[in-house]
Amino acid sequence: MSGRPETERKTDGFDAGAIRRQFAILNREIAWLDNAATTQRPEAVLKAMDQFYRQHNANVRRSVHRLGAEATAAYEGARATVARFVGAAAPEEIVFTAGTTAAVNLATFGFARWEIGPGDEVWVSALEHHSNWVPWQQAVKGVGATLKVIPLTPEGRLDLEVFRKGLAAHRTKWVAVAWVSNVLGAENDVRAICDLAHAAGARVLVDGAQGVAHLQPDVAALGCDFFAFSGHKAYGPMGIGALWGRRELLEQTEPLLYGGEMIARVDDLKSTWAEPPYRFEAGTQNVAGAVGLAAAIEWVRDLPAGAHAYVAELAREAAARLAERPGVRVWGPAEGRVSLVSFSVAGVHAHDVAQVLDGRGVAVRAGHMCAQPLMRRLGIESAVRASFAPYNAPDEIRRLLEGVQAAQELFT
Amino acid sequence: MNDIYQAALLAHAKNPHGAGAVPRGTEDAEALNAGCGDEIRVKLVWTPEGGLERLVYEIHGCAVSVAAASMAARRLEGKTPDEIAATAAAFAARLGQAGFEEEWGDFRAFNGIENYPARLHCALLVWQALEKALAKRAGP
Numbered sequence A: 001m002s003g004r005p006e007t008e009r010k011t012d013g014f015d016a017g018a019i020r021r022q023f024a025i026l027n028r029e030i031a032w033l034d035n036a037a038t039t040q041r042p043e044a045v046l047k048a049m050d051q052f053y054r055q056h057n058a059n060v061r062r063s064v065h066r067l068g069a070e071a072t073a074a075y076e077g078a079r080a081t082v083a084r085f086v087g088a089a090a091p092e093e094i095v096f097t098a099g100t101t102a103a104v105n106l107a108t109f110g111f112a113r114w115e116i117g118p119g120d121e122v123w124v125s126a127l128e129h130h131s132n133w134v135p136w137q138q139a140v141k142g143v144g145a146t147l148k149v150i151p152l153t154p155e156g157r158l159d160l161e162v163f164r165k166g167l168a169a170h171r172t173k174w175v176a177v178a179w180v181s182n183v184l185g186a187e188n189d190v191r192a193i194c195d196l197a198h199a200a201g202a203r204v205l206v207d208g209a210q211g212v213a214h215l216q217p218d219v220a221a222l223g224c225d226f227f228a229f230s231g232h233k234a235y236g237p238m239g240i241g242a243l244w245g246r247r248e249l250l251e252q253t254e255p256l257l258y259g260g261e262m263i264a265r266v267d268d269l270k271s272t273w274a275e276p277p278y279r280f281e282a283g284t285q286n287v288a289g290a291v292g293l294a295a296a297i298e299w300v301r302d303l304p305a306g307a308h309a310y311v312a313e314l315a316r317e318a319a320a321r322l323a324e325r326p327g328v329r330v331w332g333p334a335e336g337r338v339s340l341v342s343f344s345v346a347g348v349h350a351h352d353v354a355q356v357l358d359g360r361g362v363a364v365r366a367g368h369m370c371a372q373p374l375m376r377r378l379g380i381e382s383a384v385r386a387s388f389a390p391y392n393a394p395d396e397i398r399r400l401l402e403g404v405q406a407a408q409e410l411f412t
Numbered sequence B: 001m002n003d004i005y006q007a008a009l010l011a012h013a014k015n016p017h018g019a020g021a022v023p024r025g026t027e028d029a030e031a032l033n034a035g036c037g038d039e040i041r042v043k044l045v046w047t048p049e050g051g052l053e054r055l056v057y058e059i060h061g062c063a064v065s066v067a068a069a070s071m072a073a074r075r076l077e078g079k080t081p082d083e084i085a086a087t088a089a090a091f092a093a094r095l096g097q098a099g100f101e102e103e104w105g106d107f108r109a110f111n112g113i114e115n116y117p118a119r120l121h122c123a124l125l126v127w128q129a130l131e132k133a134l135a136k137r138a139g140p
Ligand SMILES: Cc1ncc(COP(=O)(O)O)c(C=O)c1O
Pocket: A036, A037, A098, A099, A100, A101, A102, A129, A131, A132, A178, A180, A181, A182, A207, A209, A210, A230, A232, A370
């Protein structure tokens, strides 16, 4: 293929094979190009979780015994690791959640909705994942507020001109936007959105789900008020993620779950709450998940130089090769792909493309990718998505293209 | 290659029998496959005697869902509502186990799909729409 020498040149010195060897599941010889749905986990993460259960397992915070102290240290150590990772001012600004979805719901229904009233406006962007769309849609419903949508430019970027003109001081209360689109693949100019929103007196939640594996998160640089992400999209375990919020905001946030561990004092008829973040962590927490998440963060941090550029180059290369094929349409801006490419094949349903690829050991995502409002705007019901990680090889792009060709031959 | 895409299934998918325009709002029923975005709108045209003259459907879906609709449209012509309901129930009960028997005709193309559990709902899409349409016809 004409583009491969370029791939090899640009990624010189980065050893994807050395990364790949840390992932036992990849011995199955699957070309795992569904990393945006969930990445795989390296040995370091599996080992950290295994070690927690084998050596330190206990409830956190409430136990007097030594295992309890060790488990608490592991859990709070993980919180500190997450805090450093996202650039939080203190570990207490990190709430462990089940993932991005849970984090967005906590921010929306624990905090934002108390600021939204009749006549107010909330903005989401046209490319949001359902988990950063539906909570806001439901929050405005019933209080007489309006949901507004930042549209896309023809190129597939957020149209910030429309957003700027549409922002209404005093009426616009919240803006919810993804750091990186899980369909279009580009990083959004979150900083500009935050600056515009703040100038109008609104606050911003950033969905970091697709960013954390590939870009260095820094909540201060992004300028947001809340930041949500999931561990499993960045080599960590499923069922754990976090919400970052500034201490003043978390202090005003209502809990969504009531019960053990989140209280200060319980009387028969009333209760008071623990300080954030404990107020939001009711019940027995996913301690091994938090430990695994911290191990994943350390693993990402210690990736060899060039890993992120390598992933971006795989995505760029895949997009370029796909776009060359007759009948293939690539979605999203040509420049600045972080890690993925979504595409459609004329005359072949996305589901069938994915099935043919699966028959060849190539795993991709097909469907609406939890972004139906975006799909509708693109005029499609579904698309195919290939998403990359540092363990993927340029040869997997070749297999992807051969599979697409095979699907085209089968169906057209 | 993929045993899910047998020649008979591909033939239906490429030239679906009875596919046509069913503008939104004119359908007797619709069915959606939330997993992959397949959607179908069906319109049942009945003869004065109460048999199915034609099943018209507009489908935006994968090859499996299109082929299933095409096979249903062909097989159900002339059938009464009760016969259609019985076939729908029999197909739903049958799907997912290997070896569709001779009498299933073209539906034997779904042999092999039992190995792809994620695709079973694609094959059922048209039948879900049909069941809804029949329920609506039977009235409250
Ligand atoms: C951009 C984006 N936001 C949110 C989510 C939801 O993440 P989770 O399912 O881990 O809550 C995803 C992944 O599915 C995503 O890609």
